[in-house]
Amino acid sequence: MSKDTFRGGVHPNDQKALTRDSKLQVYEASGDMVFPLSQHIGKPAKAIVKKNDEVLVGQVIAEADGFVSANIVCSCSGKVKALEKRRTLSGTMADCIVIDNDGEYRKVEGEGTENDVEQLSDDEILGKIKDAGIVGLGGAGFPTHVKLRPKDPKAIRYIIANGAECEPYITCNDQLMRTQADAVIDGLSIMLRLFPNAEGVVGIEKNKPEAIAAMTKAAAGKERIRVLPLQTKYPQGGERNLISVIAGVDFPANQLPADVGCIVENVGTIFAIEQAVRFNEPLIRHGITVSGDAVANPGNFDVRIGTSFYELLEAAGGIKEGAELKKALAGGPMMGIAMSSLDVPIQKTSNALTLLTVDENVIAGEQMTACLRCGRCATVCPMGLIPQLMAFAIEKNDMERYEKKLYGLECVACGSCSFTCPARRPLMQMFKQTKAEILAQKRAAMMAGGKK
Numbered sequence: 001m002s003k004d005t006f007r008g009g010v011h012p013n014d015q016k017a018l019t020r021d022s023k024l025q026v027y028e029a030s031g032d033m034v035f036p037l038s039q040h041i042g043k044p045a046k047a048i049v050k051k052n053d054e055v056l057v058g059q060v061i062a063e064a065d066g067f068v069s070a071n072i073v074c075s076c077s078g079k080v081k082a083l084e085k086r087r088t089l090s091g092t093m094a095d096c097i098v099i100d101n102d103g104e105y106r107k108v109e110g111e112g113t114e115n116d117v118e119q120l121s122d123d124e125i126l127g128k129i130k131d132a133g134i135v136g137l138g139g140a141g142f143p144t145h146v147k148l149r150p151k152d153p154k155a156i157r158y159i160i161a162n163g164a165e166c167e168p169y170i171t172c173n174d175q176l177m178r179t180q181a182d183a184v185i186d187g188l189s190i191m192l193r194l195f196p197n198a199e200g201v202v203g204i205e206k207n208k209p210e211a212i213a214a215m216t217k218a219a220a221g222k223e224r225i226r227v228l229p230l231q232t233k234y235p236q237g238g239e240r241n242l243i244s245v246i247a248g249v250d251f252p253a254n255q256l257p258a259d260v261g262c263i264v265e266n267v268g269t270i271f272a273i274e275q276a277v278r279f280n281e282p283l284i285r286h287g288i289t290v291s292g293d294a295v296a297n298p299g300n301f302d303v304r305i306g307t308s309f310y311e312l313l314e315a316a317g318g319i320k321e322g323a324e325l326k327k328a329l330a331g332g333p334m335m336g337i338a339m340s341s342l343d344v345p346i347q348k349t350s351n352a353l354t355l356l357t358v359d360e361n362v363i364a365g366e367q368m369t370a371c372l373r374c375g376r377c378a379t380v381c382p383m384g385l386i387p388q389l390m391a392f393a394i395e396k397n398d399m400e401r402y403e404k405k406l407y408g409l410e411c412v413a414c415g416s417c418s419f420t421c422p423a424r425r426p427l428m429q430m431f432k433q434t435k436a437e438i439l440a441q442k443r444a445a446m447m448a449g450g451k452k
Contacts, residue, residue, distance in 0.1 A: 003248075004206075005231035006241040008382040010061040012168050012234055012334065014207060018291045019171045022299040024179065027315050033076045033306035034345035035061065036088050040141040042068030042205040047097055053080045058111035058282055061097055070143040070348075071133035074099060075284035075304035077106040089330045089337055096345070099306070107410030113280055122194050125277055132276035133348075134283045138162055138173075138266025139239070141349040144273065148194055150258035156195040157261035161188050161270055162367040162413045163204040163211060164230055164237030167385035168259055170352045171316050172300045173267050177204065177211035181218035184267050185225060187274030189263070192224055200225040201246050202267070207232040229360070234334060235414040237278070239264045241382050253410045268351075283348060294323045294355035303346055309353055310342040319355070327359040334415045364424040377417035377427060383410050387427045394434050402434065409435055 039043035045062035055061060055074045062072035081100040085093040120128075126333060130145035150156060161184065165173040177184060188200045202219065204212050206229045219225045228246065230236050236245075239257060242264055244250055249260045257264055265273075268286055275281035284305055291298040296317030309330070319325055329336030331352050342353075377387035385407060393402040402408040408431060415428040 003245055004229065005233055005236065006238075006244045006382055007384065008380045008416065009233040009235065009241075010380050010419050011232075012419060014232070015168045015291070016171050016174075017300040018169065019289055019300055020174060022171070022175070024172065024175050024302045026302045027078065027307070027312065028103075028105070029101060029304055029307040029311055030103060031101065031308055031311050032081060033074075033078075033101050033304070034086055034308070035074070035097045035099070035306050036074050036345065036347060037062050037072065037095045037097070039072065039305075039347040039349065040070045040135040040143055041258065042066065042070070042143060045069055045072045047083055047095075049080050049083075049097065051080050051082060055080060055099060056106050056108045057284065058108040060131070060133070064143070067109035068143060068146055069144075070135050070141075071131065071282075072097070073133045073282040075306050077104050078102040087341060087376050089344055089347060089350070092341055107287045111280055111282070115278055115280065117190060117278055120277070122197060124331045125190060125194065128277045128280070131272055132282040133271070134269060134272045134276060135273060136266060137268040137272065137286060137351065138237070139349070143354060144265070144269060147258075147263060148191065150263070153195050154197050154396065155261055156198045156258065156263055158243075158263070159188065159191050159195060159198050160201045160242050160246055160262060160264040161200065161202040161267050162237055162239070162242055162264055163202055163208070163215070163267040164242065165208070165238040166232075166234045167334055167336075167352075168234075169291040169332050169354050170289045171291075172351060174208045174211050174291045175300050176271060176287055177208070177267055178214050180271055181211075184271050184276045185215065185218040185222065186278065187270040187272075188225055189222065190273060190277050191263075191270065195263070195306075198224070198263075202227045203230050203231050203236075203242055203246060204228070205232045205236055233293070235382060235412075235416065238414060239384060240412065242364060253431050280432040286348075286351075288312065288346065288350060289352040290355075291352065292355040294319055294325045294357045296320045305346055305348055307346045308342070309339070309344055309346060312346065313342060313353060313355070315340070323357050325355055325357065326362075327356045329354040331354070333360070334419070335413065361426070364418075364426065368424045368426075370423065371425060372423050374422060375421045376422065380416045382414060382416065383412060384437050385410060387431070391425065391427055391430055394430055399434075399438060403438060409438065
């Protein structure tokens with residue numbers, strides 16, 4: 001039986017009042033559009049255009065290169081300016097396609113034409129999702145057409161629509177559910193066609209009453225779909241937390257949600273599925289929240305992928321007069337990526353730009369003390385880990401204990417431990433870095449073994 005929350009978690013100030021009633025404003029970019037070839041988990045896409053090629057909106061400019069990969073679809077019309085390395089959200093240089101945007105947004109033939117979905121086979125539905133370049137919009141960007149091909153579709157019991165949006169400041173999915181509830185439910189119905197034994201459950205935190213009402217109305221009369229209001233608590237929107245709440249199961253890191261009969265998709269992804277399958281609209285734009293106390297006019301925007309974050313900030317009025325920007329985040333304050341420059345492109349997985357006048361990490365560093373052994377970090381960890389002991393293992397360089405005894409690789413880097421720590425220790429940052437190092441060593445060992 002479903003419940004309304006998971007074990008652990010914290011209650012940060014959600015700061016959603018800044019934008020919760022700001023409708024999604026369509027913003028059309030005027031500058032160059034930049035498309036990194038890697039905007040998803042898996043192998044980067046392979047460019048299929050060259051310099052000086054003319055391109056149109058909806059044209060595939062890079063193809064999926066391997067089983068776990070995804071197409072990149074052009075969101076503007078114009079001419080290919082360059083295929084070169086550009087700085088991206090991660091702060092590193094990556095292969096990108098740069099388009100000289102002509103501002104006319106001329107489309108490929110057939111984009112926007114409606115299909116008779118009832119006449120499409122399962123393979124045709126999955127093919128349209130793949131062609132559209134759809135990936136998970138609520139997390140790491142796993143290619144959606146791959147996720148929707150589990151080993152045994154009949155074993156899937158739940159299709160979970162993640163509308164929790166628990167990260168502070170971010171409200172673009174709230175607005176999507178309020179204004180496009182029928183389309184989201186239609187997308188969920190399309191997904192359920194692929195899984196005959198599954199129930200569709202839409203999980204929404206209770207601090208979004210308008211979204212709950214809109215989605216409940218849209219789901220009325222749908223036999224296999226229900227809306228589940230969730231307790232407002234971070235990180236309620238974590239994939240494993242939702243599965244724990246809705247399906248009542250926990251599972252180790254070496255298993256996928258499909259292994260326990262679940263598939264989780266962000267509501268933005270489900271909307272993209274509906275647009276692709278019903279209207280031949282590829283994933284070329286989605287919602288972005290621009291917020292924070294350093295922003296002149298915080299709001300929600302419907303933005304084309306490839307648009308510069310800097311250009312989008314200008315659309316939100318730029319930096320507030322008299323404000324001193326101390327921290328820029330792609331995402332929210334709990335799990336967002338710190339940005340050294342705003343001159344980077346919006347990607348498929350981008351959902352927010354948060355600009356703050358206070359850098360809490362700097363303050364925490366100045367106030368940090370030795371561990372107080374209070375155990376609060378273990379109380380709030382949604383994965384049931386013991387962050388205090390994990391940190392000690394890292395400090396002693398005991399990686400075997402960290403991984404094998406303390407299950408450190410199960411950490412999802414939600415930041416709940418750092419948020420609640422009275423000693424202000426950077427626990428999440430330690431675990432995130434350690435996990436990356438361990439996984440890098442494992443990959444290197446596998447590659448070395450394969451060369452022998």
